[in-house]
Amino acid sequence: MSEPLLRIEDLWVRYQTERATNYAVNGVSLSLDKGENLGLVGETGAGKTTVALSILRLLPQKTGIVDRGSIWFDGQELLSLSQSDMRAIRGNKISMIFQDPMTSLNPVLTVGEQIAEVIMLHSSKTQKHEVQQRVDEILQMVGIPAARKQEYPHQFSGGMKQRVVIAIAIACNPMLLIADEPTTALDVTIQAQVLEMMDALKRTLQTSMLLITHDLGIVAQMCDKVAIMYSGEIVEYGRVEDVFEATERHPYTQGLFGSIPSLTGNVRRLNPIGGQMTDPANLPAGCKFHPRCPKCMERCKTEEPAVVDRTGHRIKCHLYT
Numbered sequence: 492m493s494e495p496l497l498r499i500e501d502l503w504v505r506y507q508t509e510r511a512t513n514y515a516v517n518g519v520s521l522s523l524d525k526g527e528n529l530g531l532v533g534e535t536g537a538g539k540t541t542v543a544l545s546i547l548r549l550l551p552q553k554t555g556i557v558d559r560g561s562i563w564f565d566g567q568e569l570l571s572l573s574q575s576d577m578r579a580i581r582g583n584k585i586s587m588i589f590q591d592p593m594t595s596l597n598p599v600l601t602v603g604e605q606i607a608e609v610i611m612l613h614s615s616k617t618q619k620h621e622v623q624q625r626v627d628e629i630l631q632m633v634g635i636p637a638a639r640k641q642e643y644p645h646q647f648s649g650g651m652k653q654r655v656v657i658a659i660a661i662a663c664n665p666m667l668l669i670a671d672e673p674t675t676a677l678d679v680t681i682q683a684q685v686l687e688m689m690d691a692l693k694r695t696l697q698t699s700m701l702l703i704t705h706d707l708g709i710v711a712q713m714c715d716k717v718a719i720m721y722s723g724e725i726v727e728y729g730r731v732e733d734v735f736e737a738t739e740r741h742p743y744t745q746g747l748f749g750s751i752p753s754l755t756g757n758v759r760r761l762n763p764i765g766g767q768m769t770d771p772a773n774l775p776a777g778c779k780f781h782p783r784c785p786k787c788m789e790r791c792k793t794e795e796p797a798v799v800d801r802t803g804h805r806i807k808c809h810l811y812t
């Protein structure tokens with residue numbers, strides 16, 4: 492078997508401040524093949540964005556500390572690269588789309604200038620007409636008429652702004668696209684259009700994608716694999732069809748499914764997961780989900796569960812050990 496494009500092995504990250512130590516990522520391992528999409532799912536505070544920032548080496552300099560682990564990308568171990576080698580990878584081989592397009596765009600440059608800037612920084616195209624030709628191509632790929640490259644971000648609607656952000660992210664044809672809740676800030680109808688466009692782009696460009704979301708519907712539509720995160724750990728992991736069709740699931744994954752409205756079933760109420768996400772500065776002993784788990788047993792309060800692997804479908808829960 493060929494080496495995956497991205498392989499994270501036993502990653503541990505904490506945020507250290509004078510007042511507290513927050514254990515954000517606690518032993519995460521996952522892998523992503525070329526052309527594959529992986530959905531990283533969980534509630535706010537589960538550690539999803541910290542995983543993404545670790546891949547890009549963009550953790551806050553003073554407070555974000557990687558204690559252990561390795562991140563292999565395209566044959567290189569990213570955590571041991573120099574800053575200049577890492578700069579060459581960011582935006583070129585790995586790009587990131589953030590949740591809010593307003594904070595990702597520069598309000599005083601036209602969208603064409605912003606896309607051109609990325610192309611000139613990361614590719615061999617230096618001739619003005621070549622760069623402009625590529626800007627036009629990229630805008631068309633994301634469904635924006637090339638003539639609009641002269642406009643400023645404030646002249647675009649929310650959905651169109653997110654398309655511009657995606658255009659900037661794909662400008663150098665990255666091998667890996669990390670999308671952090673790319674449609675959360677958009678209306679539902681616009682969300683669907685942007686997702687459809689991202690799916691089409693993935694197929695055209697053969698880019699791999701790490702899609703961070705709290706929405707299992709988006710994962711079903713877009714992803715090949717899914718990793719369910721809770722309190723900095725992956726509690727369930729596998730191919731989308733295995734996890735979605737499984738009769739045995741992690742109770743947290745079960746809770747996420749129970750929070751989705753059904754269009755076909757005769758369900759009168761949703762079953763949201765009770766309680767709050769664990770405080771990362773004060774993680775409980777045993778299974779970190781035990782204070783909220785409807786199936787909690789005595790041993791769950793003291794013993795950390797092992798990961799059970801059934802041909803690639805992994806579950807971290809005492810129910811299956």
Ligand code: SF4
Pocket residue numbers: 741742743778779780781784785786787788791796807808809810
């Ligand atoms: Fe629930 Fe126990 Fe499984 Fe944790 S290990 S998810 S507390 S049953």
